[in-house]
Amino acid sequence: LAKTTQPISMDSYEGQEVNITCSHNNIATNDYITWYQQFPSQGPRFIIQGYKTKVTNEVASLFIPADRKSSTLSLPRVSLSDTAVYYCLVGDIGSGSARQLTFGSGTQLTVLP
Amino acid sequence: EAGVTQFPSHSVIEKGQTVTLRCDPISGHDNLYWYRRVMGKEIKFLLHFVKESKQDESGMPNNRFLAERTGGTYSTLKVQPAELEDSGVYFCASSPRTGASYEQYFGPGTRLTVT
Numbered sequence: 001l002a003k004t005t006q007p008i009s010m011d012s013y014e015g016q017e018v019n020i021t022c023s024h025n026n027i028a029t030n031d032y033i034t035w036y037q038q039f040p041s042q043g044p045r046f047i048i049q050g051y052k053t054k055v056t057n058e059v060a061s062l063f064i065p066a067d068r069k070s071s072t073l074s075l076p077r078v079s080l081s082d083t084a085v086y087y088c089l090v091g092d093i094g095s096g097s098a099r100q101l102t103f104g105s106g107t108q109l110t111v112l113p
Numbered sequence: 114e115a116g117v118t119q120f121p122s123h124s125v126i127e128k129g130q131t132v133t134l135r136c137d138p139i140s141g142h143d144n145l146y147w148y149r150r151v152m153g154k155e156i157k158f159l160l161h162f163v164k165e166s167k168q169d170e171s172g173m174p175n176n177r178f179l180a181e182r183t184g185g186t187y188s189t190l191k192v193q194p195a196e197l198e199d200s201g202v203y204f205c206a207s208s209p210r211t212g213a214s215y216e217q218y219f220g221p222g223t224r225l226t227v228t
Contacts, residue, residue, distance in 0.1 A: 049215060068140060101146075101148070101156075103148075
């Protein structure tokens with residue numbers, strides 16, 4: 001599994017756009033990039049997943065450059081309720097592959113009023 | 114649709130005692146996973162069921178941990194005898210049989226404290 005590196009923590013203010021970057025220099029050809037969000041006293045929650053270029057859903061956008069050695073999770077106009085730990089995961093999601101998730105330390109995002 | 118539920122939400126036991134954690138996955142999800150986070154550490158995979166069969170139990174720390182999923186529905190994770198280092202939060206997750214994804218649905222976790 002490719003090792004990921006993300007900032008330990010980030011602060012932002014309400015209404016701002018937040019970008020969290022994850023480095024994964026050893027990403028393999030079949031690997032996808034997945035982001036999870038975890039609120040205190042809750043289990044992790046899937047946010048978004050992508051392979052290359054850009055993916056957008058109702059929660060966030062995921063930007064992946066051509067070399068795929070990094071990715072950026074973008075949260076538009078954050079609110080206090082977006083305060084959480086954000087995890088970047090990289091792995092082969094193809095059927096038949098191991099399904100276990102490997103979590104790193106994550107990024108603690110704190111949104112300030 | 115109900116999400117993944119776990120029981121109990123908290124458990125405090127003494128060293129040497131036995132504790133059983135329960136997980137009810139989302140209905141129809143064949144894949145069920147157990148993870149745990151011990152104090153200050155990262156969330157770590159314990160094992161993976163496909164229906165009632167153990168697909169991967171490479172993360173189970175030792176033979177004091179026993180997971181079952183009789184009938185392929187809910188799962189239990191028994192710790193016997195519990196040790197101090199077993200304290201942490203135990204998460205259960207489930208995912209559908211079909212589809213290749215890292216999208217797993219997590220329960221709220223069971224916080225286990227061994228004193």
